[in-house]
Amino acid sequence: MSSVQQLSSFSFHAGSQMFIGAQALDHLPYVLHQRGISRPAVLHAPDREGTSLMKSVTDVLADCGMLFFPVVFRQDAVSLEEHTDAVIALGNVPARAAHQLAFQSGLPLAMVLTDLQNCTEAGNMHTGVFPDYLFLDPSAYPRAVPELTARTAVAALTMLTESLQQDRAHDISCCFSEAGIGQLQEAARQPLRSLQARHAAAEAALEAALVRSNTGAGTVSSVCQALSSSGFTFPSEASAVLLPLLLAQMDQHGGRFLFSVGGSREILRLLDEFVPSAGFPRRTDQILALARSTAELSHQHHGRDILRLFDTAGAEA
Amino acid sequence: MAFPRSRRVRQFYLSMLFLITGRAVQAASGIDPDIRREVSRLPEDCTLKLTVWPKGPGFTLRKTEAGTLRLLPPQETSDADMHMEIQAPALGFTLFTFRESSAAAASKGRITASGELALACSLVRILNRTEIYLLPRRIALRAVKRYESPPKKHRRRLHVLFRTLIFKPPGGSP
Numbered sequence: 001m002s003s004v005q006q007l008s009s010f011s012f013h014a015g016s017q018m019f020i021g022a023q024a025l026d027h028l029p030y031v032l033h034q035r036g037i038s039r040p041a042v043l044h045a046p047d048r049e050g051t052s053l054m055k056s057v058t059d060v061l062a063d064c065g066m067l068f069f070p071v072v073f074r075q076d077a078v079s080l081e082e083h084t085d086a087v088i089a090l091g092n093v094p095a096r097a098a099h100q101l102a103f104q105s106g107l108p109l110a111m112v113l114t115d116l117q118n119c120t121e122a123g124n125m126h127t128g129v130f131p132d133y134l135f136l137d138p139s140a141y142p143r144a145v146p147e148l149t150a151r152t153a154v155a156a157l158t159m160l161t162e163s164l165q166q167d168r169a170h171d172i173s174c175c176f177s178e179a180g181i182g183q184l185q186e187a188a189r190q191p192l193r194s195l196q197a198r199h200a201a202a203e204a205a206l207e208a209a210l211v212r213s214n215t216g217a218g219t220v221s222s223v224c225q226a227l228s229s230s231g232f233t234f235p236s237e238a239s240a241v242l243l244p245l246l247l248a249q250m251d252q253h254g255g256r257f258l259f260s261v262g263g264s265r266e267i268l269r270l271l272d273e274f275v276p277s278a279g280f281p282r283r284t285d286q287i288l289a290l291a292r293s294t295a296e297l298s299h300q301h302h303g304r305d306i307l308r309l310f311d312t313a314g315a316e317a
Numbered sequence: 318m319a320f321p322r323s324r325r326v327r328q329f330y331l332s333m334l335f336l337i338t339g340r341a342v343q344a345a346s347g348i349d350p351d352i353r354r355e356v357s358r359l360p361e362d363c364t365l366k367l368t369v370w371p372k373g374p375g376f377t378l379r380k381t382e383a384g385t386l387r388l389l390p391p392q393e394t395s396d397a398d399m400h401m402e403i404q405a406p407a408l409g410f411t412l413f414t415f416r417e418s419s420a421a422a423a424s425k426g427r428i429t430a431s432g433e434l435a436l437a438c439s440l441v442r443i444l445n446r447t448e449i450y451l452l453p454r455r456i457a458l459r460a461v462k463r464y465e466s467p468p469k470k471h472r473r474r475l476h477v478l479f480r481t482l483i484f485k486p487p488g489g490s491p
Contacts, residue, residue, distance in 0.1 A: 023408060027426070030370055030404035063324065063406060064371050 016111075016134040020206040022199050024137040025056055028110065029064035031133055032086060035108055040086040041069045043094045048114070053090060056140035057112060073097060090114055092129070099129045108132045112140075136205065138198035146192035150278035151236040152201045153184055154271065158239035158246075159208035160184075161267050162218030164258060165250055173214045174260075180207030181261045181270075188273040219305040220246050226294050233287060237280045241287045243271060245309040327410050332374040334413045335367075337481065338447065339376030339388045344480035345447045346386040348473055352446050355439050357384050364389070365440045366397035369409040378440075386443075399432030401440060415452070419444065420462040450477045 019027045048054045061068045069081050073094040089095035091114035102109040111131035160180040187200035224238035247264040295306040359380045368375025377389040403409040408427045430437040445461040
């Protein structure tokens with residue numbers, strides 16, 4: 001069998017058109033205009049009122065003379081004005097409500113990522129939200145906390161790293177992974193509060209979301225997602241604990257997966273750069289125990305894979 | 318709706334920049350041999366338009382029989398052969414404060430072109446060469462993809478600036 005993969009057999013499955021990086025939000029009015037949209041509703045949670053993100057969204061729409069209706073999202077129901085022709089949702093929860101509404105009435109949906117600035121939200125796989133357009137603009141969060149950037153970086157680093165060892169990963173996905181890790185190296189060189197660092201972390205999150213759309217969720221990401229669904233931890237916190245185990249296993253295979261990005265030592269260095277700024281509570285043992293019990297209960301292959309990780313780590317210890 | 322002062326300042330800055338750049342392109346098309354060569358490859362009576370969506374500013378250039386470009390008056394809104402559009406005033410401001418090169422802006426999808434791609438490439442090359450004449454080297458390095466210092470640059474620069482300042486305003490006879 002040839003070792004050269006066929007380009008014709010490759011496709012990404014991220015349905016949303018993504019706008020990521022500084023000034024990404026400025027594209028919003030033009031994108032809506034191209035679809036013939038002139039009266040969008042801006043759906044947001046009550047606590048978003050007056051925030052810099054909300055102001056950025058309304059400013060770019062007003063700047064281009066576009067009429068819009070701010071709609072406050074409440075738990076019970078969402079009601080839109082009669083002539084609304086699109087929904088712009090700020091954040092995950094309003095987006096989920098808007099997704100159902102948009103699906104029923106055929107309205108286009110644009111989603112602006114809020115403080116859950118991680119690649120899982122960018123990939124939209126666990127929430128079942130598939131917006132037409134997705135925006136992640138680090139310049140819209142002037143008071144962004146470094147924790148957010150660090151957590152984004154850790155989650156992205158995990159996805160990018162584990163995609164390198166996946167059999168399903170296409171060469172192009174590997175290129176995205178390498179580019180994403182390069183962005184994280186760039187983010188680590190800057191103060192995490194700076195726009196450059198946030199921009200680089202957002203770009204890495206995009207690369208991770210694209211890679212994940214090709215390779216599917218990896219072992220560590222799936223278990224982290226399961227742990228976060230239980231409400232015990234964030235995906236990025238669990239990633240920070242489980243990624244070193246994965247790196248140990250990758251090293252056992254000669255470290256060839258990580259050769260192009262500087263080896264497992266470089267990934268660990270990046271992890272060490274981001275984890276102290278992420279503000280995770282110190283509960284490594286609890287996370288490890290929970291991950292093991294989750295894996296033992298799971299009948300899927302990810303469960304067996306994570307147990308194998310523990311075995312490798314145990315043997316090394 | 319009353320625009321905040323910053324937006325009005327930005328709009329004024331962009332209007333001035335577009336006016337100066339449009340005039341400078343017209344002037345440089347009669348002076349620089351490379352731009353003349355570029356213009357000579359354009360079809361006869363070809364019109365090229367560069368605007369900021371949604372309300373401008375912008376400029377339209379038409380190829381004359383003499384093989385130069387002429388800046389059309391703003392009221393002439395005929396369909397251009399190639400229309401290049403910057404997607405938002407804020408993006409135009411980033412581009413024309415030279416924080417981002419036109420190549421980088423295009424690669425980030427901030428500029429859309431409708432019409433022939435070859436005409437869009439020609440307009441970008443003409444704009445780049447004009448910016449080399451208009452801007453100091455340090456700023457021009459950030460604005461253009463590749464800085465090539467033209468021969469007799471300073472003499473031609475003075476010539477372009479002089480013609481930019483005193484040329485007949487749009488609306489007059491060509």
